[in-house]
Each structure stands twice: as structure tokens, then as C-alpha cells.
Amino acid sequence: xxxxxxxxxxxxxxxxxxxxxxxxxxxxxxxxxxxxxxxxxxxxxxxxxxxxxxxxxxxxxxxxxxxxxxxxxxxxxxxxxxxxxxxxxxxxxxxxxxxxxxxxxxxxxxxxxxxxxxxxxxxxxxxxxxxxxxxxxxxxxxxxxxxxxxxxxxxxxxxxxxxxxxxxxxxxxxxxxxxxxxxxxxxxxxxxxxxxxxxxxxxxxxxxxxxxxxxxxxxxxxxxxxxxx
Numbered sequence: 639x640x641x642x643x644x645x646x647x648x649x650x651x652x653x654x655x656x657x658x659x660x661x662x663x664x665x666x667x668x669x670x671x672x673x674x675x676x677x678x679x680x681x682x683x684x685x686x687x688x689x690x691x692x693x694x695x696x697x698x699x700x701x702x703x704x705x706x707x708x709x710x711x712x713x714x715x716x717x718x719x720x721x722x723x724x725x726x727x728x729x730x731x732x733x734x735x736x737x738x739x740x741x742x743x744x745x746x747x748x749x750x751x752x753x754x755x756x757x758x759x760x761x762x763x764x765x766x767x768x769x770x771x772x773x774x775x776x777x778x779x780x781x782x783x784x785x786x787x788x789x790x791x792x793x794x795x796x797x798x799x800x801x802x803x804x805x806x807x808x809x810x811x812x813x814x815x816x817x818x819x820x821x822x823x824x825x826x827x828x829x830x831x832x833x834x835x836x837x838x839x840x841x842x843x844x845x846x847x848x849x850x851x852x853x854x855x856x857x858x859x860x861x862x863x864x865x866x867x
Contacts, residue, residue, distance in 0.1 A: 644863075648863055655686070659682060660679060662732050663679070664730075665731070665732075666735030666736045666740065668740060674734075675739075675814060676754065676759070678755075678816060687789065690771070693769065699773075700774075703782070707776070709830075710777075710778040710780055712778070713779055713780075713843070716836070716838055719835060722832055723832050726825050730826065734813065734822050737818075737844055743820075745764075745818070746819070754817070756778055756787045757816070758813070759810060762809075764794065764801060764804060765805040767791070768805065771793030772802075773785075773790075774800060778810055779843055788850065789853075791854060791857070793820075797858070797860075798860050798862055799860070800837050800841075801861060803833050804863075806833060807830050807833055811823070811826050813826065832863070837861050841855075847853070
């Protein structure tokens with residue numbers, strides 16, 4: 639597999655993704671006069687560009703794997719879960735503007751908003767740590783035999799078996815706090831349930847298809863939360 643991927647393609651795909659989030663986020667309140675929304679976009683833009691730039695320089699092969707995720711999703715249950723995740727992300731980004739800005743259905747204190755933004759930064763940091771540690775961290779559930787896929791046991795994988803999902807869930811629950819919308823916890827909870835389901839199914843896949851994973855499970859017992867699950 640060629641690791642080459644054009645900068646133009648990366649720019650276009652990143653612009654489309656961030657553009658969709660921007661439209662959902664600021665279209666719902668009908669105004670761009672929303673400091674929390676802009677701060678969220680700054681964090682989202684900065685973390686996305688930084689990770690893409692790092693991957694392009696240090697691990698272009700993994701970058702290609704992650705960019706080509708639609709082609710790599712082969713398991714029907716994984717495809718169904720990802721469709722539901724993308725669908726649920728729509729209200730995740732629409733509700734904050736409707737709630738916190740346009741209709742003000744709920745209120746989140748400033749301290750909790752600050753905690754939410756800290757959570758977003760920690761989420762981005764953890765996800766980058768995973769990508770930097772695991773050269774097989776595809777966005778699809780797959781065994782990358784063509785790349786010599788093996789079990790990763792270092793970095794965040796010393797503590798839980800699916801640290802990428804921990805970062806994602808932290809991000810889901812940080813968004814309602816940071817953007818000041820209690821009602822946005824509804825899609826955040828749904829997304830977490832979908833991720834937990836995917837974690838369980840991915841574990842079963844890795845047990846059956848990835849050599850050494852069962853032994854790794856005996857060493858790192860917990861999937862997402864040490865001491866819990």
C-alpha cells in the first residue's frame with residue numbers, strides 16, 4: 639500500500655469536516671456572536687490540523703489508513719454503528735446553539751464550562767497519544783495484515799485496551815459543559831452507548847483475529863475504565 643496522500647486532498651477533506659461542524663454549530667443559533675462556539679472551533683481546528691500534519695510527516699501510512707476509513711469498514715455491524723455515530727453527531731452539534739444561545743433552555747455555570755474546555759483539550763491530547771503510540775489505530779475495526787498488525791502494549795495501552803474510545807467519550811461529555819447546554823448530554827450519552835457497544839464487539843473481533851490479543855487481555859483486564867470495565 640502506497641503511503642502517499644496529497645496535501646490538497648487532506649486540505650479539502652479537513653475543510654469539509656470542519657466546515658460541516660461550523661455550519662451545524664453556528665447555524666442553529668443563527669449568529670456567530672458566540673465566544674464558546676469559536677473557542678470550541680479553535681480547539682477542534684488546532685487539534686485536527688496538528689494531528690494530520692504530524693501523521694503526514696511521521697506516519698503517512700497510518701494517515702492514509704485513517705483517511706480511507708470508508709473503504710476499510712468491512713464488517714456490517716461496524717458500518718451500522720458508524721452510521722449511527724455520524725447521525726447522532728448532528729444533534730450533538732446542533733443542540734448547543736439552540737439551547738445555550740437561541741432559546742436558553744438550560745444554564746451551565748462558568749466553572750463547568752472551563753472544566754468542559756479542559757476536558758476537550760485532554761480528549762484531543764489522549765487521542766493524539768494513542769495515534770502516536772499505535773501505528774495500527776485505524777478508524778475502522780480491522781486487522782491490518784498487510785501492515786504486519788500486532789498488539790500494542792505500551793503508552794496508554796498499559797492502562798486500558800481501548801484508550802482511543804476513552805478520549806472520544808471524554809470529548810462527548812465535555813461538549814455539553816463547554817458549550818453550556820445540559821440537553822446536549824442526550825446525544826453524548828447515546829454516542830457513549832454506541833462506543834461501548836463497538837468496544838465490546840471490537841474486543842471479540844481482536845480475540846479471534848489478532849494473534850496475542852488474548853494474552854494481552856490477561857495483562858490489561860479493563861477495556862475503558864480501570865477497575866470498572
